[in-house]
Amino acid sequence: MKLYVNGEEREVGGALSLAELIAQLELPVARIAVELNREVVRRSDWSGTMLHEEDRIEIVHFVGGGRD
Amino acid sequence: MSTAVTAASPGDKLIVGSRAFSSRLIIGTGKYRTHEQMRNAHEASGAEMVTVAVRRVPLDRSSESFLDYLNPQLQILPNTAGCYTAEDAVRTARLAREALQTDLVKLEVIGDQTTLFPDNEQTLEAARILVKEGFVVLPYFNDDLIMAKKLLDAGCAGIMPLAAPIGSGLGVQNPANLRIMREQLPDATIIVDAGVGTASDAAIAMELGADGVLMNTAIAEAQDPAKMATAMKLAIEAGRLAYLAGRMPKRLYASASSPLDGVVK
Numbered sequence: 001m002k003l004y005v006n007g008e009e010r011e012v013g014g015a016l017s018l019a020e021l022i023a024q025l026e027l028p029v030a031r032i033a034v035e036l037n038r039e040v041v042r043r044s045d046w047s048g049t050m051l052h053e054e055d056r057i058e059i060v061h062f063v064g065g066g067r068d
Numbered sequence: 069m070s071t072a073v074t075a076a077s078p079g080d081k082l083i084v085g086s087r088a089f090s091s092r093l094i095i096g097t098g099k100y101r102t103h104e105q106m107r108n109a110h111e112a113s114g115a116e117m118v119t120v121a122v123r124r125v126p127l128d129r130s131s132e133s134f135l136d137y138l139n140p141q142l143q144i145l146p147n148t149a150g151c152y153t154a155e156d157a158v159r160t161a162r163l164a165r166e167a168l169q170t171d172l173v174k175l176e177v178i179g180d181q182t183t184l185f186p187d188n189e190q191t192l193e194a195a196r197i198l199v200k201e202g203f204v205v206l207p208y209f210n211d212d213l214i215m216a217k218k219l220l221d222a223g224c225a226g227i228m229p230l231a232a233p234i235g236s237g238l239g240v241q242n243p244a245n246l247r248i249m250r251e252q253l254p255d256a257t258i259i260v261d262a263g264v265g266t267a268s269d270a271a272i273a274m275e276l277g278a279d280g281v282l283m284n285t286a287i288a289e290a291q292d293p294a295k296m297a298t299a300m301k302l303a304i305e306a307g308r309l310a311y312l313a314g315r316m317p318k319r320l321y322a323s324a325s326s327p328l329d330g331v332v333k
Contacts, residue, residue, distance in 0.1 A: 006124040027125055031135055033167035040162045058124065060163050063134050064097035064106065065121025065149050065284075 004056045012051075019046035021057065032061045080308070082280045083257055084117075084172070085204040085225040087143070091116045092274070093304050094145065094259065096284025100293065103137040109287050110139060113297035117143040119174050119282065121150065122160050122167075145206070147174035152187070154194035161198055173198060174228065174261075174282075175207040184234040184262075188215050192222060199223035208261050211245040213252055220256055227256060228282065231273060232263025235285045239269035243276055250277030267296075267303035274307025275315070 003010050005025070012021065018041060022029060034041050035058040041049055051057075081088040093115045100106035110118060118138060138144065146164035151157040154177060161173040177194055179187030186209050198205045204225045209215050211229035219227050229249065232238035240246060241263065249258060259280040260273040270281050281304060290296035 006127055008127065025127055027127075031167050032125060033122075033163040035159065035163060038159060040159075040166050042166060058163075059127075060122050060160075060167065061125045061134070062120040062144075062146065062164075062167070063123045064100065065119070065123075065147065 001051065001053050003051060004054070006057070006059060016051050017047050018049040018051060018057070021051060022046065022059070025059075027059060032059055034059050080312070082259075083226075084206065087172075087204075089116045089143070089280075091301070091304075092280040092308060093270075093300055094119065094280060094282040095287060095297070095300075096282070097121075097134070097138070098284055099288035105293055106288070107137060107139070109293040109297040110142065111297075112294040112301070113287065114301045115142070115297075117145050119145040119147045119284075121147055122164050123150075143172070144168055144170065145172050145174050146170065148176045148194075149178075151177050152179070152190075153177065154190040154197070157190070157194040158197050161194075161203060162201075165203070171202055172204045173206070175205050175224075186210060186230070188212070192218055195219055195222045195224055206259065211242055211249065213245070213249050216249055216253060216256070216258075220253065225257065226259055226279070227253075228259045228261035230262040231260050231269065234262040236263055237265025237269075237286060237289075238263055239265050240272050240276070243272065246273065246276040246278065264300075267299040270300050271303040271307035271310070274304055275310045277311055280304075 001012050003012055037056050081090060082092045091114045093113055094117045095113055095115045097106060097118050097120050146168060148157040148160040151160055157175060157177045175191060175194055177187045177190040179185050188209055191207050191209055195205050195207050199222055206226050206228050207219050207224055208228045216227050231240045257279050259282055260278045261282040264270050264281060264283045264286045273281050287293050287296050
């Protein structure tokens with residue numbers, strides 16, 4: 001299954017939930033937020049959200065920045 | 069009777085929505101040479117609120133959370149820096165709320181890469197959506213009274229007019245606009261955002277009646293950020309006190325301070 005994660009194309013095998021994808025990416029789960037096809041998915045819904053072909057996922061965190 | 073010299077008064081707070089802050093200085097978290105330098109500057113500034121940006125997590129390496137470098141006592145104010153449309157700013161604000169569980173957002177919708185001037189039209193559109201969704205919105209905008217009124221009418225908790233272009237360090241370029249805004253919007257929370265270069269710039273903004281000042285580059289790019297952070301803290305307190313004290317009127321001609329009678333002849 002082809003996904004777009006933070007704009008990058010990724011091939012993943014089989015049925016996969018959002019929680020499983022995040023675990024596969026080995027991301028620190030604290031203080032990140034996730035968007036699926038431009039809609040925020042709440043943390044509590046990650047494990048129940050199954051991914052589909054061509055889904056677009058954005059995973060963000062916080063960085064230093066005042067203003068730019 | 070003694071008078072406190074370090075603060076206007078304990079009850080003199082910066083109000084943002086339902087929150088009250090003793091410090092009127094809000095600072096950024098970008099451009100520091102090291103995390104340690106940032107932490108020291110934050111501490112020296114006495115700021116109670118810092119702003120952070122939202123970005124994609126790098127997927128190629130495990131990154132530690134930048135937020136771990138911030139004092140957990142600080143109120144985090146996520147911003148939408150880098151957004152060029154209302155839609156992107158709204159998405160970014162929603163992501164920030166989900167990650168931090170905060171309703172605060174510093175709304176920035178930039179209109180042009182060279183000047184980083186705000187796109188006022190997109191800013192207003194985003195502000196209306198975010199207020200409706202329950203956000204406490206602080207929008208960055210041009211120092212324009214009419215836009216200020218529209219943003220407040222839209223339900224923004226405060227307004228953040230620029231003093232000069234972001235990162236320029238030019239100081240308050242249009243003091244008359246800030247004065248007019250203060251006089252016409254006496255109840256609004258006005259936080260000058262962007263363009264302050266050194267302590268006197270911050271003091272001027274406060275003397276003009278701003279409720280607070282947000283800055284990043286002026287501290288982060290100083291030779292000694294912690295020292296500049298202390299200077300900014302003092303300047304903001306001085307400017308606030310001077311505003312509350314009410315300055316003397318300006319006169320074109322001299323006005324003698326000593327009595328004219330009894331001069332030795």
